[in-house]
Amino acid sequence: MGLGPIERRRFLQGLLASAGLGAVGTAPMLVPQARAEDGEPRFLIVFGCFGGASMLDCFLPVDTSEAFSGSRGTVFSHSVVQPEGSNLRCPYRTTPYNFLVDHGNESLVLGFQASSVNHFEAQRRVMNGRGAFEGRTLPEAVAATWGANMPLPNVTMGRAGFAEPGTDPALDSRYVAEVVTNPVTFALSTSGHAGVIENGSRALQDPDARAELVALARSVRDEHLESSSGFAQTFPSSRLRQTLLSRRTSGEVAIEEARLIQELLFVPDLGDIFPLSQYGLAASDEADLVLDYLHDAWPTSTSGIADDPLQAQAALAYLLIRTGTSAAVTLTDPGTDGFLAFDQSHFDHANGQADHWDRALDTASRLIQLLKQAEWHDKDGQATGTSYWDRTMIVFATEFGRDKFDNGRDATGHVMNNGLLVVSPMVEGNQALGEVDPNNGYICGYDLETGEPTPFDGVTPGEDPLYDDERLPPGETTIYGALSKVLGVDFEGRETIPAIEA
Amino acid sequence: MWWWLACAPVPGDTSFAPSETAVVVDTEVPADSAPGETGETGGSSSPATSTRADLKLKRWRQISLDLQGALELRDDQVCNEAGLYDCATLNVVTLGGVSSDNGVFEPLEPGATAGLAMERMVLQACWNRFRQDLEGPALVYQNVAHGSTALTEGEGEAWLTALYRRMLSRDPLDEEVAALLDLHPSVVASGGDNGDWEVLTCFAVGTSTEALTY
Numbered sequence: 001m002g003l004g005p006i007e008r009r010r011f012l013q014g015l016l017a018s019a020g021l022g023a024v025g026t027a028p029m030l031v032p033q034a035r036a037e038d039g040e041p042r043f044l045i046v047f048g049c050f051g052g053a054s055m056l057d058c059f060l061p062v063d064t065s066e067a068f069s070g071s072r073g074t075v076f077s078h079s080v081v082q083p084e085g086s087n088l089r090c091p092y093r094t095t096p097y098n099f100l101v102d103h104g105n106e107s108l109v110l111g112f113q114a115s116s117v118n119h120f121e122a123q124r125r126v127m128n129g130r131g132a133f134e135g136r137t138l139p140e141a142v143a144a145t146w147g148a149n150m151p152l153p154n155v156t157m158g159r160a161g162f163a164e165p166g167t168d169p170a171l172d173s174r175y176v177a178e179v180v181t182n183p184v185t186f187a188l189s190t191s192g193h194a195g196v197i198e199n200g201s202r203a204l205q206d207p208d209a210r211a212e213l214v215a216l217a218r219s220v221r222d223e224h225l226e227s228s229s230g231f232a233q234t235f236p237s238s239r240l241r242q243t244l245l246s247r248r249t250s251g252e253v254a255i256e257e258a259r260l261i262q263e264l265l266f267v268p269d270l271g272d273i274f275p276l277s278q279y280g281l282a283a284s285d286e287a288d289l290v291l292d293y294l295h296d297a298w299p300t301s302t303s304g305i306a307d308d309p310l311q312a313q314a315a316l317a318y319l320l321i322r323t324g325t326s327a328a329v330t331l332t333d334p335g336t337d338g339f340l341a342f343d344q345s346h347f348d349h350a351n352g353q354a355d356h357w358d359r360a361l362d363t364a365s366r367l368i369q370l371l372k373q374a375e376w377h378d379k380d381g382q383a384t385g386t387s388y389w390d391r392t393m394i395v396f397a398t399e400f401g402r403d404k405f406d407n408g409r410d411a412t413g414h415v416m417n418n419g420l421l422v423v424s425p426m427v428e429g430n431q432a433l434g435e436v437d438p439n440n441g442y443i444c445g446y447d448l449e450t451g452e453p454t455p456f457d458g459v460t461p462g463e464d465p466l467y468d469d470e471r472l473p474p475g476e477t478t479i480y481g482a483l484s485k486v487l488g489v490d491f492e493g494r495e496t497i498p499a500i501e502a
Numbered sequence: 503m504w505w506w507l508a509c510a511p512v513p514g515d516t517s518f519a520p521s522e523t524a525v526v527v528d529t530e531v532p533a534d535s536a537p538g539e540t541g542e543t544g545g546s547s548s549p550a551t552s553t554r555a556d557l558k559l560k561r562w563r564q565i566s567l568d569l570q571g572a573l574e575l576r577d578d579q580v581c582n583e584a585g586l587y588d589c590a591t592l593n594v595v596t597l598g599g600v601s602s603d604n605g606v607f608e609p610l611e612p613g614a615t616a617g618l619a620m621e622r623m624v625l626q627a628c629w630n631r632f633r634q635d636l637e638g639p640a641l642v643y644q645n646v647a648h649g650s651t652a653l654t655e656g657e658g659e660a661w662l663t664a665l666y667r668r669m670l671s672r673d674p675l676d677e678e679v680a681a682l683l684d685l686h687p688s689v690v691a692s693g694g695d696n697g698d699w700e701v702l703t704c705f706a707v708g709t710s711t712e713a714l715t716y
Contacts, residue, residue, distance in 0.1 A: 160605030192621030224681035231712035
């Protein structure tokens with residue numbers, strides 16, 4: 001059953017009283033004033049929702065009062081709430097409700113038909129649009145379009161298929177994602193010398209002197225040792241060797257000159273846990289601000305792992321974009337168990353979906369607020385009155401959906417039918433393309449121009465639409481093309497969904 | 503005639519015996535020949551050019567083991583970020599390893615930060631050995647008065663020969679010795695002394711593509 005009017009009112013009052021996000025941070029939010037159509041970078045953040053984040057448990061829920069029950073069980077359903085003015089609704093939980101209140105106008109649900117129920121293959125396909133653009137992943141395509149002048153155009157903290165490179169051999173390798181295993185300490189790998197040696201009285205123990213001395217040593221190495229040795233004469237044509245040598249004079253220089261070892265360090269000196277100052281290191285000037293929004297991004301033990309690894313990923317994602325380091329960043333919810341995440345649905349669907357949707361939405365909301373308060377400056381350095389968020393898209397990428405029927409065991413397998421959540425000021429938000437059929441839990445397709453749904457009329461309640469039913473929603477290739485267009489990525493043969501364009 | 507060795511010698515081994523993974527590019531050299539016996543030291547013979555040039559980057563474990571052997575360090579003495587976090591673990595994927603936590607089950611192509619991550623490992627390993635040798639007994643940094651800025655050519659050559667044998671399992675060429683000796687006055691001009699120069703030569707040799715690939 002849905003909520004009665006009094007219950008709904010109490011629920012909403014409780015939400016207002018307990019809404020945590022309204023209290024975080026102190027920086028003012030910029031009011032969106034312009035769409036990102038100025039030829040300057042657009043940013044992509046992919047939240048890899050590992051394991052099948054079912055849209056029936058987020059913004060396309062079936063109301064319990066409408067769910068079909070039959071021999072297969074009951075279609076998964078919820079007590080549903082809908083914020084005033086929102087065209088989207090959600091299960092009766094604080095986090096999704098708050099998300100719709102805060103970001104509903106920029107939230108778009110796209111009915112989506114996956115083409116695989118294998119985790120890794122489905123992850124690859126949702127990232128590369130099933131080969132839509134020569135096999136480039138969407139982050140690679142965005143990085144290649146907007147990241148030419150960025151030191152690390154594409155960074156992934158994802159895992160498995162969400163972290164795999166695409167398959168376009170023509171793609172410049174600098175747009176292939178840099179893999180980050182620990183966002184807390186990643187900054188430390190962006191310099192060959194800073195923070196390597198503890199402070200002391202010797203020249204090499206002075207950070208500035210060490211930078212100068214290492215530059216001298218590198219010069220001798222690269223200009224003399226690398227050319228005079230027999231090894232150099234034996235392997236002059238090695239591709240690997242040429243790559244390593246080339247990077248020393250280009251990419252690595254840019255990374256060090258950008259001072260990423262400080263700019264990307266969001267954790268301050270934590271004494272015995274992270275004694276930065278002892279090694280001549282200091283955190284980003286924005287570290288305090290970041291941690292106002294992402295309280296658990298710090299480690300509190302000598303494991304070096306943040307208390308909330310997803311928040312740590314979000315913290316690094318913010319700094320990567322804010323500092324002009326990256327155009328595309330991929331995160332992956334590591335799961336409350338460290339691995340399964342949404343795939344916990346195999347043995348506990350309700351809690352697995354609720355916990356991980358809440359976790360992803362809450363972290364995304366905090367990241368959005370950080371990006372909203374960061375003012376975008378144009379290429380001439382002039383303030384624009386717009387924010388980084390105005391030119392950013394978050395895609396909650398997932399492999400597939402989950403079984404539609406609750407057979408009493410609360411355990412679900414993989415199903416190709418699902419929906420994808422996209423949040424961005426650059427899309428026409430506050431809408432769901434496709435609607436859920438309470439008789440079978442399937443999300444239908446839609447007219448790509450108008451967004452009008454194509455419901456499964458005539459399908460017997462309790463039965464699934466056939467795989468070749470033309471009313472099913474579009475697949476990876478169309479979704480990839482549509483998002484590419486919004487992100488300013490052009491390629492031949494691109495499919496689009498005009499209904500999502502703001 | 504050259505040997506290109508994939509692994510550094512074990513601690514204390516000053517012979518030129520190749521490891522099992524050695525790649526022979528040209529004709530043989532007696533396995534136990536001492537430096538100079540083959541007429542290689544400072545030689546200028548031109549080695550053959552490899553037609554395959556199929557070099558591979560050493561992964562974190564190989565780099566760490568090589569540094570452990572060359573500099574007589576324990577596993578936990580090679581490199582620790584902020585003195586606490588093992589560099590190889592933090593950069594395991596960047597350094598060619600795999601990470602089940604990240605779902606990376608096969609090594610990836612070296613990323614943009616791979617060179618920097620390798621430099622960090624080598625620089626800290628060179629420094630850690632130096633710091634321990636200062637406290638004594640000196641195991642590696644033995645030939646030079648560390649606190650002085652005066653360096654004779656003989657002292658410098660002795661150190662560089664020992665360094666090359668440890669890091670690359672061969673003697674340095676004349677050109678290499680000259681280039682690294684030329685680094686010394688620059689180091690002193692920048693406020694460093696012999697000890698700093700020694701560590702920097704260790705860094706330069708240890709981060710050469712010869713040291714980092716096989």
